[in-house]
Amino acid sequence: MNDAATTDRWIRCLNTLQLVLAGIVIMTPTVWMVLSSFKPSFEVTAYPPTLIFTPTLANYAELTRTTPFLSYALNSLVVTVGSTALGLLFGIPAAFAVSWTRISWPAILTLAARMAPGTLFLLPWYVMFRQVGMIGSYTALILSHAVITLPIVIWVLLPSFDGIPRSVFEAAQVDGCSVTRILWRIALPLVASGVAVSAILAFVFSWNYFLFALVLSNGDSKTLIAAAFNFIGEGSTQWGALMAAATLIALPPLVLAALVQRWLVSGLTLGAVKG
Amino acid sequence: MSDTAATLTQDRQKLEMAALSAPAVAFTVAMIAFPVVYTIWLGFQTFSSTGKQSFAGLTNYSKLISDVEFWHGLWVTIALFVLSLVLQLVFGVWLALVLFHAKRLPGIVRSLFISPFMMPPVVAGMMWLVILDPSLGAANYILQAFGLPPSDWLASPTWVIPTVALIDSWQWTPYVALIVLGGLQSLPPSVYEAAQIDGASPFKTFQRITLPLLLPTIVTAAILRSVDLLRFFDIIYITTQGGPGNASNTLNIYGFRVGFEFFDIGYASALMLTLTAIVFGAVMAFNRLRGAVAW
Numbered sequence: 383m384n385d386a387a388t389t390d391r392w393i394r395c396l397n398t399l400q401l402v403l404a405g406i407v408i409m410t411p412t413v414w415m416v417l418s419s420f421k422p423s424f425e426v427t428a429y430p431p432t433l434i435f436t437p438t439l440a441n442y443a444e445l446t447r448t449t450p451f452l453s454y455a456l457n458s459l460v461v462t463v464g465s466t467a468l469g470l471l472f473g474i475p476a477a478f479a480v481s482w483t484r485i486s487w488p489a490i491l492t493l494a495a496r497m498a499p500g501t502l503f504l505l506p507w508y509v510m511f512r513q514v515g516m517i518g519s520y521t522a523l524i525l526s527h528a529v530i531t532l533p534i535v536i537w538v539l540l541p542s543f544d545g546i547p548r549s550v551f552e553a554a555q556v557d558g559c560s561v562t563r564i565l566w567r568i569a570l571p572l573v574a575s576g577v578a579v580s581a582i583l584a585f586v587f588s589w590n591y592f593l594f595a596l597v598l599s600n601g602d603s604k605t606l607i608a609a610a611f612n613f614i615g616e617g618s619t620q621w622g623a624l625m626a627a628a629t630l631i632a633l634p635p636l637v638l639a640a641l642v643q644r645w646l647v648s649g650l651t652l653g654a655v656k657g
Numbered sequence: 658m659s660d661t662a663a664t665l666t667q668d669r670q671k672l673e674m675a676a677l678s679a680p681a682v683a684f685t686v687a688m689i690a691f692p693v694v695y696t697i698w699l700g701f702q703t704f705s706s707t708g709k710q711s712f713a714g715l716t717n718y719s720k721l722i723s724d725v726e727f728w729h730g731l732w733v734t735i736a737l738f739v740l741s742l743v744l745q746l747v748f749g750v751w752l753a754l755v756l757f758h759a760k761r762l763p764g765i766v767r768s769l770f771i772s773p774f775m776m777p778p779v780v781a782g783m784m785w786l787v788i789l790d791p792s793l794g795a796a797n798y799i800l801q802a803f804g805l806p807p808s809d810w811l812a813s814p815t816w817v818i819p820t821v822a823l824i825d826s827w828q829w830t831p832y833v834a835l836i837v838l839g840g841l842q843s844l845p846p847s848v849y850e851a852a853q854i855d856g857a858s859p860f861k862t863f864q865r866i867t868l869p870l871l872l873p874t875i876v877t878a879a880i881l882r883s884v885d886l887l888r889f890f891d892i893i894y895i896t897t898q899g900g901p902g903n904a905s906n907t908l909n910i911y912g913f914r915v916g917f918e919f920f921d922i923g924y925a926s927a928l929m930l931t932l933t934a935i936v937f938g939a940v941m942a943f944n945r946l947r948g949a950v951a952w
Contacts, residue, residue, distance in 0.1 A: 393758075393859075400755045405766070408773055408831060414795060415784040431795045476681035479674045488678040491685050497936055498693070499888035501913050502929040505699065505922055506692035529688050532681060561673035590777035592891045597917055610779045610895055614786070621787050628783040632776040639775035640768045646775075647835045651881055 412632075419625040426621040441622035442630075449612055451627065457520075458605040461595070462588045464524035469531030469584045474577065477536045478565045481543035482551070489540065492533040500593040503529065508597055518600030526594040531584035538583060538645070542576030543569060579645045586635040606631050699926040710923075717927035727928065729903060730911040734932075736818055737907060738886045744826040745882055746875060749833025754863075756834060757841045770831040778828065782895035785824045786811070811896050814904035821905060824892055829885075833878045840874030841867070872950040880943045887936045908932045 418426050420437040423444075445451050480489045495503070507526060508517070516522040546569060554564050570577070595608035604612075606627075613627040639646065703713040721727050756762060756770075773781070789796050789810035797807035810820045848870070852862045888909045893899065899906035899914065906914075909932060916925030 397755060397758045400751075401759050401766075404752055404755060405769060408827070409769060411784055411788055411827065412772060412776070414788060415780075418787065427793050429793050430798050472681040472684050475677035479677040483671075483674050485674075488682050488685075491690075492681065494685075494689050494693075497884050497940065498689075498933045499909050499912070499929060499936065500890070501909060501916065501925070502696055502933050503689060503692050504913075505916050505926055505929060506695040507688075508917070509699070509922060510692070510695070525688060528684070532684065536681065561670055561677070565677065586775060590779070592777070592779050592894070593913075596894075607777055607779050610783060614783065614895070624783060625787060628780045632780045635775050635777065636772055639771055643764070643767050643771055646771055647832075647839055650832070651836060651877070 415625050415632075416629050418621060419629045421622055423620075423622045426625070441626040444620075445613075445623045445626045445630075448623070449609075449627075451606075451630070454604055454606045454609045455630075457599070457603050458589060458607070460520055461523045461527055461603075461605055462585055464520065465527030465531045465588045466581055466584045468524060468528040469535045469588075470577070470581060472528070473532050473535030473580070474539065474570070475565060477539035478543055478569055480536070481540055482561075489533075489536050492536055495529045496533050504594060504597055507594075511598065517598060518603050520603060522598045523595060523603060523605070526598055527588045527591060530591050531588050534584045534587060535580045538580035539573060539576050542573040546572050579642045582638045582642045583646075583650070586638055589635050696926045696930060699923055700930055702923040702926075704920065704922050713923060717924045720924060721927055721931065726903065726906070726911060727908075730906050730908040733818065733905060734887060734889065734907045734909070734935075737822055737889055737905075738883065740819060740822040741825050741829075741886050742879060742882055744822060745830050745833045746879060748826065748830045749878065750837050750871070750875065752830060752834035753837035753841055756838050770835065773828045773830075774832040776828075778891035779895050781824060781828050782892040785827075785892075786896050789820065812901055814901050817897060817901065817905045821889075821893055821896070824896075825886070825889070828892075829882060833882065836878045836881070837871060837874055840871050844870055869950075870952065873947055873952070876943055876947040876950060880940055880947070883939050883943060884936060887939060888932065908935075 417433075419441055420439070421432075421435050422438050422440065425432055425435050426441075476488055476492075480486055503526075507522075511517050511519075511522045550568060550572075551564055554568050559567070590607065592607050592610075595605040599605060599608050610627075610631075613624050700717055701713060701715070702710050703716060704710050752770075759766075788794050791797065791807070791809045791812050794810075796810065800807055808816055808820075811817050813820075844867070848866055849862065852866055857865070889907050890909045890913070893905050893907060893910055894913075897905045899910045908928065912925050912928035912932060915921050915928060
């Protein structure tokens, strides 16, 4: 009896130990990045590395002074908000129709973008956008990023729409409501939280996406992620400013993801896993 | 009479439904389906150095078969895929079990575990570039503190693939863990209780009961990771651009460089179509596997 209790305690202790170990491995690199961003420039590259230092904002100041960080950030914001809005505009009605009719091919079609390598689309896009002189335009960037946001919106919203009892719609239909009216007036308010989650996830993935902006943006429309090379620099060791840039770029997605963490897994697996 | 009215309403409804999905479908056709068809056509073209375009039949594909760099890229892609997938599945299942047994999981712990895979892969690359710097990085300092030899990490042709696999696994193991955790939580508790009554050891319970029941979830996680791993791009492009030399030149990196650095759009199209076929093939194979382990 007593033995079993002791074993139980040991097992729990061992488990907590493993949890702490995993936490350390997961957190240390990120903590190191943030710490380095606040180090005085001579201490960032100190060897052996230092843990105790006088924190400074000099790296952040240098970042905004030596690079057009703020205008890159503005580009990122325009592209991300634009593509999220477009994803919602097309995705909400599509998810509703798929959920209602159980005809799922429109939803599956959008998944193609989740599976094929981005370069597959980027090659023809590049040729086509160049022909119409749209390389570097916000329009080209927003359209390309909407390819990322659309499947997220559709697949996150599908289970939400599926969760509404049919009788709600049927009652509205008997009252002579058109399908479009049912969507905007009845269904949409019921799935408001799902819409919020899908918008946040779409925002995060659009913000994080690298490949398309690498080719489709130019000096004026470069997003933060595509400008990462500018921060790395040519063989320089301006690590303080580099880590300041990394910290600032990672901040919006991390804060937003923390808000929706409960729905994250079901959202990210796009229908493959019920979370 | 009322029948006709009903059919009329139904037809109307079908039309309205089609109108609702039309924008999404039209957008996807314009941005994905049409460009893919265009890529297939581009795969049969050659582009001269002056940008002049001409029909080339299967030239790009025969070039691909005799291209050493393609086979090297295929090898790098597969090595990186296998290594990363094994690491992420093994540690992901381990982490899921640890999380499952920590009954009260504070929200802050959960945010901590999602933080790696919610940060841009590009940022992960920037961060690890600094930590793994061969001469001034913290990683080598820690190794040496434990009396281990330092490594050149991303700068070493031998170690670059394992290093990139480690970075990607740092980022995505928690994601696999959360998927597997969902699977664990949906298993009926009665099976464990039965095993406990039978006096099975925790390890035997895991091997004989938990693991087989979890396999469908694990295969699902494997599919989701495979899709990303076979088209590996961001972390490599930001840290090594395929180097040192061509040691981390995955097919996706190679195709991108052929297209946008050498501007051989035709050959790049052939490369990307081949890679796409590989990704879809892998997904189909895993899907069959999932069918085989379903219960």
